Amino acid sequence: MRAAAVETERLHIGYVNGRDAVTVLSEVDLLVPEGEFLMILGPSGCGKSTLLRVIANLLDPLGGRIAVLGGAPEAARRARRTGFVFQDATLLPWRTVLQNIRLPAVVGGRQSKDLPAARVEEVMALLGLSGLESRYPSQLSGGQRQRVAIARALVDEPEILLMDEPFGALDEITRDRLNDELLSIWRETGTTILFVTHSIEEAVYMGQRIMVLGANPGRILNVRDLRPIKSADNACKREDPAIVAEIAAQRRLLAEAS
Amino acid sequence: MSRAVQVLAPVFGALSILAAWQFLLPLSGLPAYIAPTPTKIFAVFVTQTDLILTNFLPTATEALAGFLFGNLAAMMFAILFAYARFIRVAYFPVVLFFNTIPILALSPIIILIFGLGMTPKIIIAAIICFFPTLVNMIRGLASATSSEEELFRMLSATRFETFLRLHLPRALPMLFSSLRIASATAVIGAIVGEWIGADKGLGALIIQATFNYQSDRLYAAIVASSSLSIALFALVALIEARVMRGWAR
Ligand SMILES: Nc1ncnc2c1ncn2[C@@H]1O[C@H](COP(=O)(O)OP(=O)(O)OP(=O)(O)O)[C@@H](O)[C@H]1O
Ligand SMILES: [Mg+2]
Numbered sequence: 244m245r246a247a248a249v250e251t252e253r254l255h256i257g258y259v260n261g262r263d264a265v266t267v268l269s270e271v272d273l274l275v276p277e278g279e280f281l282m283i284l285g286p287s288g289c290g291k292s293t294l295l296r297v298i299a300n301l302l303d304p305l306g307g308r309i310a311v312l313g314g315a316p317e318a319a320r321r322a323r324r325t326g327f328v329f330q331d332a333t334l335l336p337w338r339t340v341l342q343n344i345r346l347p348a349v350v351g352g353r354q355s356k357d358l359p360a361a362r363v364e365e366v367m368a369l370l371g372l373s374g375l376e377s378r379y380p381s382q383l384s385g386g387q388r389q390r391v392a393i394a395r396a397l398v399d400e401p402e403i404l405l406m407d408e409p410f411g412a413l414d415e416i417t418r419d420r421l422n423d424e425l426l427s428i429w430r431e432t433g434t435t436i437l438f439v440t441h442s443i444e445e446a447v448y449m450g451q452r453i454m455v456l457g458a459n460p461g462r463i464l465n466v467r468d469l470r471p472i473k474s475a476d477n478a479c480k481r482e483d484p485a486i487v488a489e490i491a492a493q494r495r496l497l498a499e500a501s
Numbered sequence: 502m503s504r505a506v507q508v509l510a511p512v513f514g515a516l517s518i519l520a521a522w523q524f525l526l527p528l529s530g531l532p533a534y535i536a537p538t539p540t541k542i543f544a545v546f547v548t549q550t551d552l553i554l555t556n557f558l559p560t561a562t563e564a565l566a567g568f569l570f571g572n573l574a575a576m577m578f579a580i581l582f583a584y585a586r587f588i589r590v591a592y593f594p595v596v597l598f599f600n601t602i603p604i605l606a607l608s609p610i611i612i613l614i615f616g617l618g619m620t621p622k623i624i625i626a627a628i629i630c631f632f633p634t635l636v637n638m639i640r641g642l643a644s645a646t647s648s649e650e651e652l653f654r655m656l657s658a659t660r661f662e663t664f665l666r667l668h669l670p671r672a673l674p675m676l677f678s679s680l681r682i683a684s685a686t687a688v689i690g691a692i693v694g695e696w697i698g699a700d701k702g703l704g705a706l707i708i709q710a711t712f713n714y715q716s717d718r719l720y721a722a723i724v725a726s727s728s729l730s731i732a733l734f735a736l737v738a739l740i741e742a743r744v745m746r747g748w749a750r
Contacts (some may be wrong), residue, residue, distance in 0.1 A: 301651050320657060327655045329648045336748050337670045350658035350666060379747040 246313030248403050248435035249275040249298055255306035256290065256297045264305055267293045268461035271307070273454070275437065277402070280429055280477060282446040283439045284493065285456030285464075286501035291439040294456075295405045298437065299327050312402060319403070323347070326401035330408040332392040334380040340367075341376040344395045358398065366394045369428060386417040390424075397428070403435045411441060418442070422449055430476060443493045447486055451477050453493065457500040464500050467493070537717045545721035552706075552718075557725050560691050560703040563619050564729060567626020568687035572680060575631045579638030579672075584664070600632045605693065612698045622699070626690030630683040637679035641672030674748075677741040684733035688726055703729075 254271040267290035275281050283291050296302040300316035311319040319325045334343045348358035367373050370390040389409050410418045440446050446453050457464040472485040479486050519539050582589040608625050615621035645667050653663045695704025703726045710719035
């Protein structure tokens with residue numbers, strides 16, 4: 244059996260402020276099999292970003308157990324087996340699109356030559372960025388910026404992609420298009436994706452499963468498997484009655500959580 | 502407004518003031534030793550080119566050298582303070598204290614120590630540039646956003662890589678804004694140094710011309726010093742445009 248992408252047991256996460264620790268989420272038991280597309284929903288401030296940070300090893304847990312790809316989160320991060328996409332894209336304004344996508348090849352003990360130009364071209368084509376190589380971030384649209392951020396996260400072929408509301412600031416049309424593109428990238432690469440969003444439609448449309456977090460106390464409230472109402476390759480139609488009903492059900496659940 | 506108007510309007514503005522100065526001033530009865538006309542000031546540059554040049558060059562050298570040394574030292578200290586916590590905690594208050602000493606009060610001591618040559622003027626110009634650049638650079642080095650910091654941690658970047666590829670570029674806008682200011686203050690530093698003790702330089706010329714009621718020379722020296730500031734400023738702006746090409750277009 245393959246190791247799970249992410250496995251936690253009574254995971255306890257939060258922040259340490261001086262002497263006291265502030266709990267954000269506790270009793271988190273989560274099993275994300277490799278290759279899954281998991282959506283994370285929850286009221287603002289409930290700890291969605293914090294959970295992704297712990298999985299990414301940007302933050303240490305306060306207690307409990309967590310394994311990423313069968314080992315410590317730090318090992319997965321150091322081996323570039325986990326990738327992160329931030330809400331604000333986080334492109335460096337002094338680097339061109341190409342230089343931003345190549346950033347992973349010039350830091351962290353990497354040599355520029357370790358990243359073949361063909362691989363960069365491949366991810367750029369995958370995200371529809373070909374031809375924009377020498378643009379600066381300020382010369383891109385919001386959607387293009389997010390595409391560059393995803394390309395940069397994908398260039399090292401991570402096995403897990405952690406995405407923190409990457410499309411939160413985009414208009415609906417752009418977001419819908421990027422949803423479809425991300426789905427096809429996921430089908431092509433088989434990457435495990437943990438995707439935080441505020442949009443219930445987005446969660447139901449893309450996810451194989453949806454995890455809803457609640458606040459006070461921060462817990463996993465509900466995990467819903469959507470595979471029964473979707474086709475085998477996790478495709479669905481937005482106007483499908485089962486999908487529409489699911490969106491309504493999730494909305495009720497989330498209203499209770501907040 | 503069309504582009505031509507945008508460019509020509511300031512030229513018109515400056516020329517109109519010069520014209521008013523030239524033609525209305527003599528009517529006001531203000532004696533020429535207080536305010537000579539623009540043509541008389543300009544005449545100094547033509548008839549006494551040597552005098553202006555021999556005094557301009559030392560001041561330019563001092564200002565430029567002070568600018569370079571002061572800002573370089575400030576950048577190096579900023580990096581030290583930004584990355585060595587103990588040194589920052591131990592020495593930053595001392596630096597803050599030094600900054601409260603007025604440069605005019607400090608200058609005579611520097612002249613006493615280093616004599617009447619160019620060195621003390623370079624040091625005064627350097628000191629005057631040092632502090633604003635230090636403070637701006639420290640703030641600039643810390644100005645990366647938290648998601649940028651997390652991106653570099655995600656990529657397991659070393660401290661040096663994070664400095665080179667994130668903190669340093671992030672510090673550039675603030676660094677250049679203080680270099681622009683320093684381009685003017687370096688010239689002030691050099692001139693102040695020359696006031697206190699020098700026989701050459703625009704500062705010395707200003708003092709001599711004042712005591713001899715040679716107001717045309719005095720004004721010519723003032724024009725020369727501000728030209729020096731403008732040249733230094735233009736140099737900084739040119740380098741900034743090159744370095745920051747593409748940043749915010
Ligand atoms: N650096 C920090 N130190 C202390 N507390 C923090 C820190 N960052 C976040 N928190 C707190 O942790 C809790 C969870 O924050 P988190 O950012 O994970 O929420 P979120 O679910 O991602 O919210 P949103 O949907 O608004 O992004 C919040 O109450 C927040 O105030
Ligand atoms: Mg968040």
